[in-house]
Amino acid sequence: MIIKLMAVTDGAHDTADLLRILLKVHPYVDYVQIREKNKPAGVIYQLCRELVKEGVPGRKLWINDRVDVTLLLGLQQAHIPGRGLPLIELQKQYPDLQFGTPVHSLEEAVQAEAAGAAYSLYGHCFPTASKKGKAPQPLSNLAEIRRRISIPLFGIGGITIDRLAKLKALELDGAAVMSGIFSAKEPVEAAKKLKEECLRLEAI
């Protein structure tokens, strides 16, 4: 299986800038996670509405935390952060929706699967500027997690082109990339190169 890519927005771009970047980045990635914790709900709503209007397929968009924005836009999935709404209650109320979630250990990964998560996002995998001073989660856990859960497993945190091979070797389903795309001088070029590496690894 080819490694899937999720572009995770970093909250550092203004809305017009972000819209412009995402419209060019999305063709190179499988999913876009809108993680804009400091933007008001109305702004996130307008941004995502614009993305869909401009051709980003709704199934690609995972809005972080804001299930209400997700519902109002008629989208079918959301990413629920660690201190977000309870996954089990969400699944009960919205059985037709999918919810992804971050995990930091085998225990959390098993719980996430049991709670009906659509995917687990394990991290952070490598040292990264957005988690400065925090040691990465041990990659050694990933082999065990991979054996124990069958839902899609993504790595996040410090993902670079060189590190995609490592994730592939660990049989992960995908990589979620924040600063590797959104802090890059040329976000579109960065996304394109990540995609090319995924394709190259698949062909080996």
Add this chain to the structure above:
Amino acid sequence: MIIKLMAVTDGAHDTADLLRILLKVHPYVDYVQIREKNKPAGVIYQLCRELVKEGVPGRKLWINDRVDVTLLLGLQQAHIPGRGLPLIELQKQYPDLQFGTPVHSLEEAVQAEAAGAAYSLYGHCFPTASKKGKAPQPLSNLAEIRRRISIPLFGIGGITIDRLAKLKALELDGAAVMSGIFSAKEPVEAAKKLKEECLRLEAI
């Protein structure tokens, strides 16, 4: 009509403290607006679930901004802040729910009513610590707003016991009080005294 009271939480208390205060304050107020912009959705959910479990009537609770928390708890109303989700879209998707909204001018008040708002919250009315350095909205607008809209009209901002008579004279339906309750040394006592003044004004 007796002036209604809405207690608006100030985001300055930790969850356990807030729960304790609200359980004692709520009998003295008609509504509680949970305005905890820096608490994660999961925390707001747990807080409100606990409030309802401990006997606060659901119809009293207006959660600020988080329509998803509102829906997951099966509540019937939410307060939508200025940069929150679009009122018209919310009303379209959730015709059985009620949404209150802040206004700062006659124009906004008329728009809010046209958009189907359950109430308008005009402010800030008086100088207040939470809007330091910002001049209050002119109270003179309120007479015109009162004439032009028929949905409930609340005043917010710097509401004290002494100022309730002014709001009553302007024929407002209610007063929303944040620091007057939550920054008070004795929030429960403060709420009780506000309620007593509402009752006194009604009896004049």
